[in-house]
Amino acid sequence: MAPDTTAAAATAGLPQERRLVTAVPGPRSAALHERRRGAVSDGVASTLPVYVADAAGGVIVDIDGNSLIDLGSGIAVASVGNAAPRVVDAVQEAITHFTHTCFMVTPYEGYVAVAEKLNEVTPGSHAKKTALFNSGSEAVENAVKIARLATGRTAVVVFDHAYHGRTNLTMALTAKAMPYKAGFGPFAGEIYRMPMSYPFRDGLDGKEAAARAISQIQTQIGAGNVAAVLIEPIQGEGGFVVPADGFLPALSEWCTANGVVFIADEIQTGFCRTGDWFACDHEGVVPDLITTAKGIAGGMPLAAVTGRAELMDAVHAGGLGGTYGGNPIACAAALAAIETMEAEDLVGAARGIEAIARPRLEALAAETGRIGEVRGRGAMIAVEFVARGTTDPDAAAAGAVARACHAAGVVVLTCGSYGNVIRLLPPLVIGDALLSEGLDVLADAVRGL
Structure with a gap:
């Protein structure tokens, strides 16, 4: 898919594309992770141990050169995008x-x-x-x-x-x-x-x-x-x-x-x-x-x-x-x-993200039977995984989908009291094409359960 060329991304200078040049995490990230294990408390965990070199718009680039689609925003922190020009x-x-x-x-x-x-x-x-x-x-x-x-x-x-x-x-x-x-x-x-x-x-x-x-x-x-x-x-x-x-x-x-x-x-x-x-x-x-x-x-x-x-x-x-x-x-x-x-009317941007994501996720729920509910508003959207034909929480499914997304270069986060929810918190400046590609990856992961 062609990379996005939003104003925020162009100013930041990072191509808005998913690009994998190594496995995720790659060898340089793996080596740095070993250093971390000797220096950082084990009580501090990371969802995806890729070590970041640059980030802007809707992408994170790691020290191995992989460019990942960011659907987490550092847990809703980088809403205006990393390296936002005004900031x-x-x-x-x-x-x-x-x-x-x-x-x-x-x-x-x-x-x-x-x-x-x-x-x-x-x-x-x-x-x-x-x-x-x-x-x-x-x-x-x-x-x-x-x-x-x-x-x-x-x-x-x-x-x-x-x-x-x-x-x-x-x-x-x-x-x-x-x-x-x-x-x-x-x-x-x-x-x-x-x-x-x-x-x-x-x-x-x-x-x-x-x-x-x-x-x-x-x-x-x-x-x-x-x-x-x-x-x-x-x-x-x-x-x-x-x-x-x-x-x-x-x-x-x-x-x-x-x-x-x-x-x-x-x-x-x-x-x-x-x-x-x-x-x-x-x-x-x-x-x-x-x-x-x-x-x-x-x-x-x-x-x-x-x-x-x-x-x-x-x-x-x-x-x-x-x-x-x-x-x-x-x-x-x-x-x-x-x-x-x-x-930049990021209120409108959040609603636009929901307009793209919600119909696709609801269709995916109907298709697969593994998603009990799609919920949230704006650019705060989640899917709750259940055992097929029930409302029983399925944390294993959520974990498997998250791991598949990570391996394919898309950052997603799990959450929920039962550990069975995947939450999407993309930067509000993410381009439509990049968001759609991230949702493609997520959908493939759910279909692969």
């Missing part, structure tokens, strides 16, 4: 001035400008304020801190299949034991897990699923004890579970009626990924606090909590922060990444 230019300019001063010691404009932009683009027209951090886990931890302090309550409600991070508190908030929680306890207390709306598996509509969860909250905790309800509007690591329409609005309304802080974890779903600026926009849900990271800064480490000004200001001076939070280089990258999203 590169902004980082190069910023780094000539200073690399760090610590905003808590001597502040700078970039931090303020990012906060202003997040206050503008996140859901809701109310007065908002923002605090910046380094990672999604930090953002979630600080959102919980803010909610507890502002309400004077301690209980935090989370959901089945949730993933919120790897720190002690966010492990407690996360549902899946292996590999995230196993052996790392004891965990933080006052965390309560409720049933998620999972239409493929529970058969409930949104209002029914919300009523079930709310009933359990009121019975098991008591509304007056709940500081926050924390939820991913579309679950990420848990399997791209999309709640039934009406579920999120009902939870949000219950929170408002009971003085509970509604926190939307949009770390994976945010910044155009789902075909809206934020996944909450789909049903007009306005969270009290929203956590963001991943796609915010074109690959630079940055995260944020944005929320109602009165909540954000409830914290005493010095109660929020961190040495590297809102690093000036990351702030420059974030402003450039958001500018790219606006200028």
Whole structure:
């Protein structure tokens, strides 16, 4: 298939094509992997041990010269593409001035400008304020801190299949034991897990699923004890579970009626990924606090909590922060990444990706009988593998398909509480031809089961 020649790819200078010159991984990657084994903790795993030399647009080029189609975006981080021109230019300019001063010691404009932009683009027209951090886990931890302090309550409600991070508190908030929680306890207390709306598996509509969860909250905790309800509007690591329409609005309304802080974890779903600026926009849900990271800064480490000004200001001076939070280089990258999203209509691009991918995946499901459901929105699409003729999870099938894709030069990711889901998170700047070729490879892998 002819290579793509999108503007982003042409500027970055990498041909947008799948090209295999060795096995995957190749000999140079294998040699470097041996070095890694002697130097890097075995606790740090990699999905596909090819070692990257260059990446741009929708491709990753490894040190053996293989060019792989990227349908993972570093887990939704490189949404504007790797080496996005505006991001590169902004980082190069910023780094000539200073690399760090610590905003808590001597502040700078970039931090303020990012906060202003997040206050503008996140859901809701109310007065908002923002605090910046380094990672999604930090953002979630600080959102919980803010909610507890502002309400004077301690209980935090989370959901089945949730993933919120790897720190002690966010492990407690996360549902899946292996590999995230196993052996790392004891965990933080006052965390309560409720049933998620999972239409493929529970058969409930949104209002029914919300009523079930709310009933359990009121019975098991008591509304007056709940500081926050924390939820991913579309679950990420848990399997791209999309709640039934009406579920999120009902939870949000219950929170408002009971003085509970509604926190939307949009770390994976945010910044155009789902075909809206934020996944909450789909049903007009306005969270009290929203956590963001991943796609915010074109690959630079940055995260944020944005929320109602009165909540954000409830914290005493010095109660929020961190040495590297809102690093000036990351702030420059974030402003450039958001500018790219606006200028290149990456909301529209995400919807275009869904328009190509969803019909093909649904046809593949009907053809093979191995896919129980195709779900997701925008450029956040997943397929859940089941044993033929049942809804029983089939993790072995998902693993086999992922391995086949990797060997053929296409990066895909598995996920799900049962390990039976393949998730697609392509860069929003990927060309149509490259995306279609990646889907061809995936389809061949599923047919080969």
